Amino acid sequence: MTRRQFWTGIVALAVSTVLFIIPFVFIAIIAVKDKREASRMGFDWPDSWHFWSNLVEVVEARNYMLLLAYFNSTVITVGAVTVLVVLGAMVGYVLQRRDSKWNSLIWAGVMSGLMIPPAVVPTIWVLQELHLFKTIHGMILIHVAYGLSFAILLFRSFISTIPRDLDEAAIIDGAKPLQIFFRVVLPLLRPVTVTVIVVQSIAIFNDFTNALYYLPGRENVTVQLTLFNFQSQFTSQMNLLFMNILLITIPPLIVYMFFNRQIVAGMTAGAVKG
């Protein structure tokens, strides 16, 4: 490392501390202050610490709404990601392996899913007709529909690196299509599967807009909406609002620490090949 590289690094570190760390420090400081101190929005060190009492108060607020929200968000995330992985891999597999006249149609679907903004009110209408509006499983299916394009793209490009010889060996051994897929191909997709799981989990856990439209109702609350519900209630209690922000920021932080590499792989997939 040259002297120049060292000092550029120091300057970059100083600038990015101000830009990228201070906002998070701000969240943490406000979250541990008492009500009156928090309302001053200052950066000063807390006069007295209220970490635990604020935490308890946020969790207990509105009859344990945050716990219910955590439960709902977890069910939605796990459900949607599971379906996404299986269905996305199946489509990516057939799309990559088979040269069919349907391929261009499938591609058109994938591309439209990436580009077109969902038509919200007509979607509510469809959900209502199917009795899926305001239901957790309806929300899961919506996330599947919206996330499929991304999952298919990742799976298809990864499957192209798996030699066809493997499928052919299984065919000769008399394996059925489902057996080939679940016993031979799917286990080999582990790296890309982890990427899809991690990236989609974070996206679905952080989803606000879709839950706002398709999952109204107190019993259906999700974590991002607690923030919004509390914002009006907590206008004079910024410490609790920020404790809530802190609590819902932690899961993605943990996921990021463990799966940094897979997240990077997923986010840049296909970006460079053009």
Next chain:
Amino acid sequence: MTRKSPYPLWFVAPAAIIFSVLFLVPTLASFWFSLTRWDLFNAQFIGLENYEQFFKEPFLIKGLFNTVFFAAVTSALKTTLGLLLAVLLTSGIFAQGFLRVLVFFPVLVSTIGVGITFSKLMHPTKGAINVALAAIGIDGPGWLTDPALALFSVALVDVWKGIGLATLIYIAGLASISPEYYEAARIDGATRRQMFWRITVPLVRPATVTVITLSMIGGLRSFDIIWAMTKGGPGFSSDVLASVIYKQYQAGFYGLSTAGNVILFLLIAGIMLPLTARLNRKEVEQ
């Protein structure tokens, strides 16, 4: 063909059904419902009245203009700053790995959380930004309270949150440029600046195309960050199409809201199709 294919098309069916019913059908239906007065149960055909209203109401036109402004500003900043950051974070500087992690983290954090946090930091009198500016003798503006500035402030926060993804894509793009080009240029006596403009910028082009495409589509559809920070205010000064769609939906004007959806769709198609065609054509010419 006597043998059945080992790659049966019915593998596609479950995904295709979910996608069609919950995404394609509503999209197609939106064209019809945008021509009606609609309460989810009865739709009464009223022709182009919703669209007429959309283009007559000043605040709705403002939303259309704001959508394009927001997408253009965020996309331009993410592209230029993302490339510069990527060059910096691949040049072997001190703490490079840590800085990459740091810049990327906001991408994964809740947009609503970020929006609320920055709306407090941007408070005109008590917010940390203006307190810091006052300390060095500058009278900070009302970031979110000044109608002329509000949308731009939100755009800055959106860039703060999204810059990590652009940087990441550029870092991957830079890694695919062969170092031989730089060595050859160095032997010929090229300066850093020349190498950046003559080698890096042209050869990192696929990454640039991706960053522009992703940030334009994302920018045109933005809703969370605006809703969390200003709810379209003050007045209607920071309303975009996505927030207009939500407001009309809340007010029960389902036909009008759906017309907004169709306009957003046409706007995205109208901007993205020529843009991607242009970006890809230039790539072929090289």
